[in-house]
Amino acid sequence: xxxxxxxxxxxxxxxxxxxxxxxxxxxxxxxxxxxxxxxxxxxxxxxxxxxxxxxxxxxxxxxxxxxxxxxxxxxxxxxxxxxxxxxxxxxxxxxxxxxxxxxxxxxxxxxxxxxxxxxxxxxxxxxxxxxxxxxxxxxxxxxxxxxxxxxxxxxxxxxxxxxxxxxxxxxxxxxxxxxxxxxxxxxxxxxxxxxxxxxxxxxxxxxxxxxxxxxxxxxxxxxxxxxxxxxxxxxxxxxxxxxxxxxxxxxxxxxxxxxxxxxxxxxxxxxxxxxxxxxxxxxxxxxxxxxxxxxxxxxxxxxxxxxxxxxxxxxxxxxxxxxxxxxxxxxxxxxxxxxxxxxxxxxxxxxxxxx
Amino acid sequence: xxxxxxxxxxxxxxxxxxxxxxxxxxxxxxxxxxxxxxxxxxxxxxxxxxxxxxxxxxxxxxxxxxxxxxxxxxxxxxxxxxxxxxxxxxxxxxxxxxxxxxxxxxxxxxxxxxxxxxxxxxxxxxxxxxxxxxxxxxxxxxxxxxxxxxxxxxxxxxxxxxxxxxxxxxxxxxxxxxxxxxxxxxxxxxxxxxxxxxxxxxxxxxxxxxxxxxxxxxxxxxxxxxxxxxxxxxxxxxxxxxxxxxxxxxxxxxxxxxxxxxxxxxxxxxxxxxxxxxxxxxxxxxxxxxxxxxxxxxxxxxxxxxxxxxxxxxxxxxxxxxxxxxxxxxxxxxxxxxxxxxxxxxxxxxxxxxxxxxxxxxxxxxxxxxxxxxxxxxxxxxxxxxxxxxxxxxxx
Numbered sequence: 001x002x003x004x005x006x007x008x009x010x011x012x013x014x015x016x017x018x019x020x021x022x023x024x025x026x027x028x029x030x031x032x033x034x035x036x037x038x039x040x041x042x043x044x045x046x047x048x049x050x051x052x053x054x055x056x057x058x059x060x061x062x063x064x065x066x067x068x069x070x071x072x073x074x075x076x077x078x079x080x081x082x083x084x085x086x087x088x089x090x091x092x093x094x095x096x097x098x099x100x101x102x103x104x105x106x107x108x109x110x111x112x113x114x115x116x117x118x119x120x121x122x123x124x125x126x127x128x129x130x131x132x133x134x135x136x137x138x139x140x141x142x143x144x145x146x147x148x149x150x151x152x153x154x155x156x157x158x159x160x161x162x163x164x165x166x167x168x169x170x171x172x173x174x175x176x177x178x179x180x181x182x183x184x185x186x187x188x189x190x191x192x193x194x195x196x197x198x199x200x201x202x203x204x205x206x207x208x209x210x211x212x213x214x215x216x217x218x219x220x221x222x223x224x225x226x227x228x229x230x231x232x233x234x235x236x237x238x239x240x241x242x243x244x245x246x247x248x249x250x251x252x253x254x255x256x257x258x259x260x261x262x263x264x265x266x267x268x269x270x271x272x273x274x275x276x277x278x279x280x281x282x283x284x285x286x287x288x289x290x291x292x293x294x295x296x297x298x299x300x301x302x303x304x305x306x307x308x309x310x311x312x313x314x315x316x317x318x319x320x321x322x323x324x325x326x327x328x329x330x331x332x333x334x335x336x337x338x339x340x341x342x343x344x345x346x347x348x349x350x351x352x353x354x355x
Numbered sequence: 356x357x358x359x360x361x362x363x364x365x366x367x368x369x370x371x372x373x374x375x376x377x378x379x380x381x382x383x384x385x386x387x388x389x390x391x392x393x394x395x396x397x398x399x400x401x402x403x404x405x406x407x408x409x410x411x412x413x414x415x416x417x418x419x420x421x422x423x424x425x426x427x428x429x430x431x432x433x434x435x436x437x438x439x440x441x442x443x444x445x446x447x448x449x450x451x452x453x454x455x456x457x458x459x460x461x462x463x464x465x466x467x468x469x470x471x472x473x474x475x476x477x478x479x480x481x482x483x484x485x486x487x488x489x490x491x492x493x494x495x496x497x498x499x500x501x502x503x504x505x506x507x508x509x510x511x512x513x514x515x516x517x518x519x520x521x522x523x524x525x526x527x528x529x530x531x532x533x534x535x536x537x538x539x540x541x542x543x544x545x546x547x548x549x550x551x552x553x554x555x556x557x558x559x560x561x562x563x564x565x566x567x568x569x570x571x572x573x574x575x576x577x578x579x580x581x582x583x584x585x586x587x588x589x590x591x592x593x594x595x596x597x598x599x600x601x602x603x604x605x606x607x608x609x610x611x612x613x614x615x616x617x618x619x620x621x622x623x624x625x626x627x628x629x630x631x632x633x634x635x636x637x638x639x640x641x642x643x644x645x646x647x648x649x650x651x652x653x654x655x656x657x658x659x660x661x662x663x664x665x666x667x668x669x670x671x672x673x674x675x676x677x678x679x680x681x682x683x684x685x686x687x688x689x690x691x692x693x694x695x696x697x698x699x700x701x702x703x704x705x706x707x708x709x710x711x712x713x714x715x716x717x718x719x720x721x722x723x724x725x726x727x728x729x730x731x732x733x734x735x736x737x738x739x740x741x742x743x744x745x746x747x748x749x750x751x
Binding site for chain 1: 397398399460461463468469472473475476479482485486488489490491492494495498504505506507508509510511512513519523526527530532546547550551553554555604605606607608609610611612619620623737738739740741
């Protein structure tokens, strides 16, 4: 028998805060690249260690610790991380020194911290957690891959009671700016809140870390039940995607009409958003539709922002207007489906339910 | 009883050659693939490496890839190894549509990034390689080439990535989530990694000497290897070449790059793998060690093995002196070697070993040894304290 899996702790660092969104005062950005709002990292990480850390490590470690504190867990049994582009700041630092110094006189610090599993490793080191530790890097399905592993792990090992799972991606000066060269980012004057009305190619980007404590033990602090997570590949026609979504729901005992909220990964790119828009006017026409990338930017693990928002929506039973794409309301949200894809690949579905 | 997960095919490309046969021949001839960099353009031409002596141009030609593409070297190596694995398992095009793909890679397409990084802003000619830097892109190029359409993901846990990919694939099949999956890893030589390891002062200027008292570092290598894993109902009518019987993953939680002296993470990974396999420690006939030949790894690994085996340690060798340390591909390459060991009842030698380490006195096998091999334990450890052990068995 499969066991129910709950989210009992959440930690998020992004370009918005819980307050900015739920008080309807979103932070406004006028650039196509904007940074996450840093909490006081010193509260979580010793100052000495902090100095050597890139933003990804700081954000990941801090968001992980916030999620564990929130769940009242000291030591998780496993740590599973997703990151699409890894530790870009350290990669860039080592790469640029290597190129500038023509392979001479290099110091290893940034190389050491450039591997994709640095954040997962640093969390383990900080917590002295010798348990299972894995890092996924599957572009925009990295966090989803981590969640799939976490769910599998909790179902395999009945003794396992806490898995810390999260996604993290950071901005780096050069590599992120390459998005200006290959059409990934929008050009010209930009206002993040106007992302969906611009009708142009490209998107906006940012950074963040989103961690969750997963457990099979229900308690009254639970935010959500994770019903299922699925990654799939398709030659994306909205008809084929609709079939996949309906099939996914039915495998989890739900019909389209049972969905209260459809959370879309629209990113403002005219071409890419066509698929979402076709779904908006077809199978999800009757559902309350929400978006999030106009608030937190588009990056590989930003679906963590949607999971985090969903957890808060389910707990507060309140949907901020700033997220809404249509006028269909949901007074008692129970079932939320998060759907995301990028450049016609790595389609992912996350189904959350009020516990 | 635990039957493990069936392996129905495998493929490999390494400094020992292109294909399982070429690799096997080199292993039994005790002929290493260590040379100096010729295809990788670097200043450090005095550092020995395990380089695949086929240029990107020739890899592309063999794979019929047209010009103006975004295949990086790790993708090309991966495509070649997956091709052999698919063929040896006899997978049809239709079967690939529902086959999963789990690949390990540490630096993905860094070879292209380091080549074009400084020209991206001034010239458009190589912009297709901008997203190619990231490991998931490498995986996508391989799965797209072969039109593999099932669940696809990438594991990036540095030098244990390939082993972790095999572990995840086996778990997904056991749980009934997948029926068939291709698992393994790929990494190519890059200036980035060569200079990175060089800055850490853990590259040897000689051929690496795993477990030797005078060992002084590793040789970097490149390559790719993949296994085809299938659920029982699909594998029962096929030739099963081995089984993934056990797996364990743990974190050393000691240091970002160095292993603890006691080898806590390694010990836990081996212990968990034995527990999943459901066999007694004495059953292991051969340990294919991580054995990178750094001062730190070999000491830590020896101590962990000695903690598992209070009395007699099974036959042990590191095959890193044959291939170099191929990072994310290492666990996958060594999975292929482990299966060859089971198939042929052979223990491959630990090359360049002369004197046992003072601390452990561990004596690896130094010449090809014939004996009945039923269970092989393979270790892979990486940065970030990541430790993974796999256990392979015959199909019996």
